[in-house]
Amino acid sequence: MSSVTQNLLDIKNALPEHVTLIAVSKTKPNALLQEAYDAGQRDFGENYVQELTDKHAALPKDIHWHFIGHLQSNKVKYIAPFVHLIHGVDSLKLLQEINKQAQKNNRVIHCLLQIFIAQEETKFGLSFEECEELLNSEIFKQLNNVSINGFMAMASNTDDDTQIRKEFQSLKKFYEKMKVQHSQFSILSFGMSSDYNIAVEEGSTMVRIGSAIFGERDYSG
Ligand SMILES: *Cc1c(COP(=O)(O)O)cnc(C)c1O
Numbered sequence: 001m002s003s004v005t006q007n008l009l010d011i012k013n014a015l016p017e018h019v020t021l022i023a024v025s026k027t028k029p030n031a032l033l034q035e036a037y038d039a040g041q042r043d044f045g046e047n048y049v050q051e052l053t054d055k056h057a058a059l060p061k062d063i064h065w066h067f068i069g070h071l072q073s074n075k076v077k078y079i080a081p082f083v084h085l086i087h088g089v090d091s092l093k094l095l096q097e098i099n100k101q102a103q104k105n106n107r108v109i110h111c112l113l114q115i116f117i118a119q120e121e122t123k124f125g126l127s128f129e130e131c132e133e134l135l136n137s138e139i140f141k142q143l144n145n146v147s148i149n150g151f152m153a154m155a156s157n158t159d160d161d162t163q164i165r166k167e168f169q170s171l172k173k174f175y176e177k178m179k180v181q182h183s184q185f186s187i188l189s190f191g192m193s194s195d196y197n198i199a200v201e202e203g204s205t206m207v208r209i210g211s212a213i214f215g216e217r218d219y220s221g
Pocket of ligand 1: 024026047068069192193194208209210211212
């Protein structure tokens with residue numbers, strides 16, 4: 001068995017049944033994605049629009065493509081026809097554009113709001129307050145071609161497990177509070193190669209795992 005297949009099956013077997021595994025395949029060649037596909041994987045995550053559309057064209061049509069990167073409004077149109085879930089939505093303006101492109105394609109696009117929980121200042125995402133404001137806004141309520149199904153987040157890039165756990169717990173608590181008024185919420189997307197075990201313990205329903213499946217990424221080429 002190749003290492004990708006082995007890694008994938010090991011991780012899959014260790015995850016509880018209610019947790020969806022997204023295989024994060026950014027920068028990886030189609031042959032490796034095909035290998036994961038042949039081992040039964042159907043959910044893949046990509047960060048770049050051009051790379052995602054190329055891979056969508058080349059690979060089997062029953063793949064669920066997750067956009068997990070930072071999406072620019074002017075690029076929504078390229079992925080709107082086929083994207084399964086957009087994880088990183090962090091503004092009303094972007095959501096309005098997604099709604100417009102979804103309408104053009106006669107579909108509803110499922111999205112997650114990206115929430116900022118880390119200590120670093122560089123990461124994208126909404127604060128809890130900004131998120132509530134967005135969900136309560138009149139503009140949002142009139143967007144019929146997008147469905148917000150939950151939240152996505154990234155924990156601080158640290159070896160301090162206690163800190164990571166605290167961040168995940170704060171998101172889970174906020175999610176439960178928001179779910180009372182938003183019954184369509186069903187997804188909490190957090191946990192990557194380095195912290196998915198903690199994430200699952202703290203209520204993640206969707207983990208995004210790249211290097212632990214496909215190996216370290218090489219950005220030099
Ligand atoms: C790259 C990426 C991942 C996967 O990271 P690994 O550490 O390789 O598992 C998960 N989520 C997002 C948003 C990413 O950009």
